[in-house]
């Protein structure tokens with residue numbers, strides 16, 4: 001028997017039902033010291049297709065972390081306050097923050113626009129404030145994952161173990177991390193970073209799922225829209241229950 005496709009689908013019998021997803025801006029957010037840069041460093045190494053845009057910052061360089069291998073220069077461009085001001089005034093930053101007196105940090109806008117154009121995914125290592133700024137600027141692209149430490153005690157030990165902050169600065173960093181906890185409910189996901197490999201696997205699964213959201217597949221959406229038969233009734237009233245009786 002020959003199967004005859006309905007008219008609305010006949011011309012699309014060989015159209016492939018695969019879509020190319022639009023960009024995801026995948027933000028690892030949360031307290032400093034939970035492992036965000038360590039995770040991103042591993043992810044970038046394992047997956048060359050994913051991108052990372054360096055932030056500009058006026059803070060001092062941290063010495064490379066011998067435990068994680070994280071090198072500040074891989075994540076930041078270090079600029080003077082005068083240069084930072086120029087970037088703000090000429091509207092070259094997608095977002096910026098002033099987390100501590102005299103210290104500014106932000107993200108250049110143009111590489112983000114390029115990524116959207118090329119449909120590339122980007123990873124970000126952010127505080128919740130930066131994440132919320134970016135979400136406001138790019139609501140369709142941004143997915144926010146709050147990366148939590150196994151406990152606050154572990155966070156304290158990881159921060160101390162990294163040796164990038166000491167004394168009052170370490171205390172300040174920890175206290176800022178405690179404040180970051182109040183932003184958890186503004187994220188899409190919460191992932192606890194016990195074991196690095198397991199956490200990375202969870203993050204990659206989240207990104208894979210986000211790529212399948214119909215909202216990120218514009219050509220497929222347009223295709224399904226074009227083959228929709230608008231005369232079809234998908235719902236009905238049945239106050240007398242006769243349709244059920246007819247089954």
Ligand SMILES: Nc1ncnc2c1ncn2[C@@H]1O[C@H](COP(=O)(O)OP(=O)(O)OP(=O)(O)O)[C@@H](O)[C@H]1O
Nearest residue numbers: 032033034035036037038067068158162194195196
């Ligand atoms: N799952 C883990 N198990 C054990 N140690 C970890 C784990 N994840 C990260 N660390 C260690 O914790 C320390 C802090 O990690 P990292 O610098 O990546 O944090 P961060 O969240 O990027 O901090 P910041 O936001 O201040 O840059 C590092 O020394 C790293 O080696």
